[in-house]
Amino acid sequence: xxxxxxxxxxxxxxxxxxxxxxxxxxxxxxxxxxxxxxxxxxxxxxxxxxxxxxxxxxxxxxxxxxxxxxxxxxxxxxxxxxxxxxxxxxxxxxxxxxxxxxxxxxxxxxxxxxxxxxxxxxxxxxxxxxxxxxxxxxxxxxxxxxxxxxxxxxxxxxxxxxxxxxxxxxxxxxxxxxxxxxxxxxxxxxxxxxxxxxxxxxxxxxxxxxxxxxxxxxxxxxxxxxxxxxxxxxxxxxxxxxxxxxxxxxxxxxxxxxxxxxxxxxxxxxxxxxxxxxxxxxxxxxxxxxxxxxxxxxxxxxxxxxxxxxxxxxxxxxxxxxxxxxxxxxxxxxxxxxxxxxxxxxxxxxxxxxxxxxx
Ligand SMILES: Cc1ncc(COP(=O)(O)O)c(C=O)c1O
Numbered sequence: 493x494x495x496x497x498x499x500x501x502x503x504x505x506x507x508x509x510x511x512x513x514x515x516x517x518x519x520x521x522x523x524x525x526x527x528x529x530x531x532x533x534x535x536x537x538x539x540x541x542x543x544x545x546x547x548x549x550x551x552x553x554x555x556x557x558x559x560x561x562x563x564x565x566x567x568x569x570x571x572x573x574x575x576x577x578x579x580x581x582x583x584x585x586x587x588x589x590x591x592x593x594x595x596x597x598x599x600x601x602x603x604x605x606x607x608x609x610x611x612x613x614x615x616x617x618x619x620x621x622x623x624x625x626x627x628x629x630x631x632x633x634x635x636x637x638x639x640x641x642x643x644x645x646x647x648x649x650x651x652x653x654x655x656x657x658x659x660x661x662x663x664x665x666x667x668x669x670x671x672x673x674x675x676x677x678x679x680x681x682x683x684x685x686x687x688x689x690x691x692x693x694x695x696x697x698x699x700x701x702x703x704x705x706x707x708x709x710x711x712x713x714x715x716x717x718x719x720x721x722x723x724x725x726x727x728x729x730x731x732x733x734x735x736x737x738x739x740x741x742x743x744x745x746x747x748x749x750x751x752x753x754x755x756x757x758x759x760x761x762x763x764x765x766x767x768x769x770x771x772x773x774x775x776x777x778x779x780x781x782x783x784x785x786x787x788x789x790x791x792x793x794x795x796x797x798x799x800x801x802x803x804x805x806x807x808x809x810x811x812x813x814x815x816x817x818x819x820x821x822x823x824x825x826x827x828x829x830x831x832x833x834x835x836x837x838x839x840x841x842x843x844x845x846x847x848x849x850x851x
Contacts, residue, residue, distance in 0.1 A: 498541060498609040500529075504617070505545045515623040518659040520795070521631065525621035529610045529655035532639070533600050538653065541606060543613055546656060554641035556648040562638035563690040564593035567727075567794050568751070569629040570615050570657070572622045573835035573846070578615050578630075580845040581833045583608060585751045590634060593687035598647035599636050607634070610655055612847050619849035623659045629833075631660040631795075637690075663795035667802035667814065670725060671708040672774050673699050674807060678723060678746075680716035685723075685746035700726065710791075712804060714774055715746065722772045728791030728799060729753035732772065733821055734780045735787070742769040752792040756825050758841060765821070774806050781811025788819030797833075798826040 505526045513523050524546045531541045557563045568586045571579045587608060591601040611632060615622075622630040634655045638648035676699035679685025684692055696711065703711045712730065713723040722741050724730055729750040731740045738760050743749050760767050780786040781804065789801035800818040804811050813819070818826065831837030832844065 498606050498613075500541045500543055500610060500613055502613070502617070503542065503544045508620075510620055513621070513659065515621070515628065515659050516625045518623065518628065518661055520660045520663055521633075521658050523659060525614075525618040525630065525657040525659070527614055527617050528657075529614050529634075529653075531602070531610075531653045533651040533653070534649075538600070538602060538606070541610060543610075543617065551639070552641040554643055556638035556640050556642060556644075559643065560638070560645050561689070561691040561694065562597055562599065562648060563635060564590060564597060564599060564637075565633060565635035565688050565690065566590045566593075567688075568611075568632045569660075569794055569833070570619075570622050570632060570847070571629050571833045571835075572624045576849060577835065578619050578622050578847045578849055579833055579835055580611065580615070580632075580847060582751050582755070582843045583611060583845050585754070586634075589688065589749065589751075590636070593689055594636060596684055596687045597689050599638070599651055602636065602653050608845075614655055614657060615847045616849050618657060619847075621657065621659055623661075625661075627662045627830075629660060631658045633658065660795075663793075663799070667800040667817070668709045668725075668791060669707070669803040670710055670712040670801055670805070671703040671706060672712040672714055672722070672804060672806035673703070674714070674719055675699075676711070677716040678711075678713040681745055683746065686743070686748060688748065696726070708803075708805070712774075712806075720773050720775070722774055722777060723747050725791045725801075727795060728793035730801075731756065731788075731790050731792060732777055732780070732786060733788035733819065734776075735785050736766065738765050738767045738821070739772050740767070740769055741772050750792055752794060752797060752829070755829055755841075755843065756792050756798070759825060759828055760821075762840075763824075777804060778806055778809060778811055781813065782809075786811060786813055788822050789813050790819070790822040790825075797829050798822050
């Protein structure tokens with residue numbers, strides 16, 4: 493079967509695996525829907541866009557992606573609205589960011605129209621995999637990687653682009669404990685910190701493991717030059733409510749320009765909350781915490797939407813914020829964004845891309 497718009501060839505599964513999946517308790521990123529999208533770049537262009545059954549791929553061990561990490565990815569979600577509609581949230585932002593990520597590490601970007609159609613087709617086919625339970629969603633993971641089997645540290649000239657999808661539950665069930673790392677660095681100016689390249693995540697694994705061993709959930713990254721300014725957290729951007737001011741590190745090329753971050757800033761400003769995007773020193777945060785002025789801290793990202801932070805430790809000192817629950821602003825932002833995503837609240841910013849599906 494060939495789809496008219498983008499000539500995506502579709503090979504459907506003969507039997508769905510849906511009956512084996514527990515969509516109410518899927519965990520995160522562990523089970524995958526029936527189909528995946530696949531396309532190859534060769535001889536100077538992307539070709540043969542195909543949707544096929546999700547499954548193993550056979551590759552050569554010499555692929556450049558294994559050795560030099562030439563790989564980028566994205567993450568967005570599809571939300572159940574009703575039996576005939578699934579919502580995507582600002583998918584064009586993810587597509588635009590993936591284009592930037594691709595450019596930074598010499599992967600030819602996927603044409604944006606085709607990218608969006610691929611997601612849409614996949615969602616139409618696998619819409620029954622979108623969980624209906626409150627807080628759960630179908631995570632969409634596009635990625636592009638170097639598929640040329642040559643041992644040479646240079647850009648590949650063969651790539652593959654995939655989209656896989658995974659029913660997921662909520663990412664952080666409890667408030668998050670952060671350790672501001674004084675030694676390790678996630679990204680430096682001029683590096684790849686503003687892109688979703690695989691290597692950024694590989695570099696963070698060891699420091700995060702060390703923080704976990706000490707009882708923390710995540711590292712709060714500081715800047716690479718002075719180890720003084722707050723950057724971001726694992727897979728989230730970070731916000732602090734100091735008195736009545738919402739502050740977040742500005743986009744300076746070392747942190748990821750989060751889609752949720754941008755949505756939080758727009759919403760807060762819409763509600764007349766004063767928002768500052770600027771350099772935020774860890775000393776300012778700790779001082780505000782000690783003086784009782786740090787009313788809230790939360791991370792923002794596709795996985796958790798808004799995740800409350802209740803502990804920040806730095807240089808042997810710890811400040812505690814909201815021991816058990818979310819702060820009022822974080823909760824309001826979560827309710828609003830999740831409400832918009834699931835079609836329960838109005839969408840004044842035009843963030844929703846609805847996909848009509850047929851049962
Ligand atoms: C390093 C990093 N920062 C921030 C974010 C949050 O970005 P978004 O809101 O687009 O999910 C993510 C997740 O994609 C991330 O991996």
